[in-house]
Amino acid sequence: MGGQTAAPQLAAEAIVAADGYRLPLRHWGPVDKPRAVILALHGFNEYGNAFDDPARFWGQLGIATYAYDQRGFGATARRGIWPGTNTLTADAAATLRLLEARHPGVPLYLLGESMGGAVAILTATAPGHPPIAGLILSSPATWGRQTMAALPRATLWLSRLLIPGMTFTGRDLGIQASDNIPMLVALGRDPLYIRATRVDTIDGVVDLMGRASDAVAEIAEPTLVLMAEHEQVLAPESVERLLQRLPRRPDVVVASYSRGWHWLLRDLGRRAPQRDIADWVLHPGPALPSGADQRGAARRDLVTPPAPARAAAGG
Template sequence: MEFIEMRDGYEIWYREDPVEKPKGIIVITHGFAEHASRYDHVARHLNRYGYHVVRYDLRGHGRNRDRGHLDRFESYLEDLEEIVGKVAQKYPDVPLITFGHSMGGLITAIFGIENPEMSCAQILSGPALGSLPSAEKLKPGTMKILSQIAGGIKLKNPVGEGICGKRQVYIDYINDPLVLHRASLRLYYQFLFRGVELLGEGAKRYRLPCLVVHGKEDPIVPVEISSWFHEEIPSQKKDLIVYDGLYHEILNEDEWESILRDITDWLG
């Protein structure tokens, strides 16, 4: 694990979990307010299936500076493009798959629209690809103005027990010092409105092979959002798997190993 410097001098925490003769490289982008180390078990499991795994903490998250703040959603896309470019240059002959959960799924999907040549397939887990319940009472125009004049104001992380069906996962989450318990108004605006706007503008141009996995009982990102995306995109290979009884973080539910098996089976 290390910090790598981005084009603008910002340093991002980065980790590779390699295997000998990998069948593919999976670049994982985590969700809002969490961090890459919450995917340790996922990386170990994917390693056993022959995949080299790359993870990093999003700008303003985890071990990075300016925690809880982001000026531009586009910075997430530029960071992912730079990271994937570095990985592809280092391993030019290995297929590269981009994987994103929740807000990371939003980042990954937009990245796929804008850079279809940089990954051979995408996996999206509970992806926040549309208007979320937490944003229903917020007006985009008002939020945009407030984010410009008072963007540094920190607001409480609204994520509750709906994060997972296992209560211990929620307890661990709220006690995790690397989780964001407060985030700036500007970060909320960039995620909930600017990012969703970019996705909506580009969904019809999405062409990559794509697997979307989602918990049916997810109260944070309703499963209908994934259903819409699956129907909207014109990809020739696209699949949606909905898991009955599961919540937002399906890879932290008791069934996580069988879900990863579905993913690796899909990748072939």
């Protein structure tokens, strides 16, 4: 982020950051008197339009959704260049304050998908962060170096040192992010979707995810975490660490979807998690319409049994 030249502004089609950098902005749902407001942060190599389908659905229920292209992604300047973790979280915090001013007294939620989930975690746990009604994490990416094997860690370090500008597509990894094939085909043709990623950008996002993984235990707000049972993008070790480190409180709800893939909110079965988010926002509580909270609780107990159970197991 450059030097501050003016106060951040919420323009019609962009967030103008304090350094003058423009973040293209999209808005769905009611303009006046929404029942709730969601600021949605997109995933790695994507941009704000990723929330078009869920945001249209939430808009029918009176929920307003805002999503901007994060720095280095979508239609922003210096697209493909990693902006730095602190810059990403500063942009999110500034936007939350702008939305709070636009919609005073309306519950404001921060949603992050994949990489956006890592940004959301760090934004919500930073000292002096803007107040939010709750945190929503969809397939949050917390795959840092803590859960990487020694060889990939060393390879990434050496590549960052020697070939920072070389790009990789990941096309041969055989990873599927969703069962919604028409959506995947359309995304592959989208000129704003980044297909080839620089090594130093990969290194940056790994740092972001690692910091978010460490910060998970510090989450103080009501939180809804949505997990996919057909996850292929995130390493199982990182998902297990996330479930272990999440605070065990009644207002921290884990939902697990048997039909879900990484892009839960755009899958063929997307209406279930979309409806669960809307219900949790409008009627906060531990139970979800789909019952995915029960699967989530059971999944979490597999990796970290509740305290009384641990005590009993220890004799």
